[in-house]
Amino acid sequence: MTPRPVVQPDDLDRVDLASPVLHAENNLDEVWRHLRANDPVHWHRPVDGRPGFWVITRHADVHKVYQDKGHFTTAGGNALATLLTGGDSASGTMLAVTDGPRHQQIRNVMTRGLNPRTLEAVRHSLQQTVDRLLKNALDMGECDAAHDVAANVPLGAICDLLEIPESDRHHLLGLTSHAWSTDHADEPPQEAWVAKSEILLYFSRLAKERRGAEYDDMVTLLANCRIKGEPLSATELMANCYGLMIGGDETGRHAITGTILALTENPDQWRALKNGDVDIKTATEEALRWTVPSLHGGRTATGDVELGGKLIKAGDVASVWIYSANRDEEVFDEPDRFLLGRTPNNHFTFAYGMHYCLGHYLGRMEVHAVLDGLRRLVGNVEQIGEEKWIYSSILHGMHSMPVRMTA
Template sequence: MNQLTAPDLFAPGLFEGTGFYETFAWYRAHDPVSWQQPPGAPEGFWSVTRYRDVVAVHRDSTRLSSTKGMRLDSDDPAVSAVANKMLIVSDPPDHTRMKRVFIQPFSHEVLGRAEEYVEQVVADVVAAALRRPEPDLITHLERIPTDVICAIMGLPRSDWEWIGKKTTEAFESPSEVRRITANGEIFKYFIDLVNENRKTAANDFISGLTARNHSGTELTDEELVFNLSGILAGGNETTRYTLASLTHQLAEHPEQWARIAGGKVDPAVATEEGLRWSVPGMHVMRTATEPVRVGEAEIAPGQRIVTWIGSANRDEEVFDDPDVFDVGRTGNRHLSFGAGRHACLGSRLARLEVTAYLRTLRSTVTSMTLEGEPRYNGSNFTWGLNALPVVLHP
């Protein structure tokens, strides 16, 4: 790549493969906090590519706000409607107050009780993949996070397939209208569920969130509905991409799979490399509320800042041989769950699912083969494989 010419972050199809990693490497070396003006966009943003700067941005909730949206193509009216009512687009003190409630279902104690169920879901999915090899393994893998998060949230089994499809549509549809419509349908689903639970108290998950709990915090109906939708999305989409990416890499690198299968690498350690490598949450946006310095750049109030997690997870200053997939990598300080106040609530659950998947593969699968060309969704926000022609061999 020409060392004197900045590569185009908005080149058509850039995220339809993995070539963007070369683009990020250029920016880390030559312009780590750069001003970007997307074609046709009314305003630009500061692009942050180095690990240390990404962490600094994520940890600064005083001068950098989440209430203006946390992704580049945020719909301003939609963001305004949920600002400070939904965790991902809120700042303290509202964020602190709501997080005290929503972190409880994802505590070590609660998830410890769910571990056996997670193991069973994973075992069933892998068994189905072995019995009925599909042209696309995604059709099996997507069941794991959907079934797990729906079960934890106490949602009716008959709704799980619809929920999985609507969540994917809300994030991945190329049509903005369809994305907005799908989000609206999910909100409506939870409005009805909350109203029904007010009469019956049949859903323990929702009842636990609506009751005055040990934090002394009560939620409004809007906060409850918006964040139930956020939990569903966070527990569904991103883990699916990690599972797919990890399987893809193990199929392409059988020597790495042999290290896990032979007991030389703990599945929990390999999980962290799968998370570093997959980067399902590619970027996060903040908006400056007062002057702030990031790297060598002076950010003015009102300007947007976008951190690229995919770049931070390949930063040469932090990771040895960052472009090498190494299941035995230790001290793996990836940022796939973010950092600071907005670090992912569901990180423990995601780790539990991915580790259970690797343990199940180790006990039931001898090898895996790539039977075609994987396909990426092309998104620069929730990025990952949406087609994976891998066959698992018992």
């Protein structure tokens, strides 16, 4: 297959790291390697009227930002797409862009919906779904791993958790796939806003239907919970259902597609998986490190702070690049190799600290189920057409990857 063009460090002052087109159409590995070695806390110039921002690429520095609640906040946004364009409208209501006591209060409620009984039920259903999808792919012979397999795995898991009716699920899949990324460079931004609005309205209606009902799913839990005697506001309810849907679907989908691509590109690792030479749990962590479904996280400095010998001033936007940190030579041996037996594996795929991804249970279960299904059911998988990458500066994955699967 045709590799994407490699952006060289000499081009760094001419590229826009907040551009979805840059990430979809290019390979930035050399840029990340150069920044880690020479300018790990890098000031990115303003572009097209947007403010400049800090680009943080080393694992150790990313760790510092994630754990430093005193100098960095997600209030206002947690990604460049919103931080550079006026802030996130869900700030202070959605868990991912809320800090302080309210963050912990909402997180405590949502954690109750991820209890062992619920997760075990989701896990059982998830493995059945994966097995069915892989058997269908084998029957077809040739399929699109992104569309025919990966898209349907996390969709089922998150919709089971939220108890979304079967009749609504594929409509929601179409909306989530457009909310934070596009399939084409020239897709109008209005489509993303329409998709986000429709998801929010959908959960507003669903939550109203479930007020007063007995809790057995996350939407009902959120619709009927009380924090200090008060229910969640309508905005908090919609925003956090939206956050669960987007995070639970997009992350797993791109991790699964990326894992299948990596296995086609590394036949030695495919053999290790098939032969039982690697533990599935260990392999899952390497798949998550390698695929990096979220390219970066964003923060705003709340006070002046020194990092990597640079002064980040109060109000500055700081981006921590998970993709780069997950390939840091100081932390990972042979970081540019996909090694299913890698251990330890201290990746940042689910972030770190108070904003450690609440859905990490689901993400791990989804990738684990796919690896297990591939080991048991699929004799060989090969890529038979060009993969097509999504256009996003936040998410990292493919919307199409033609493969041939044989038993």
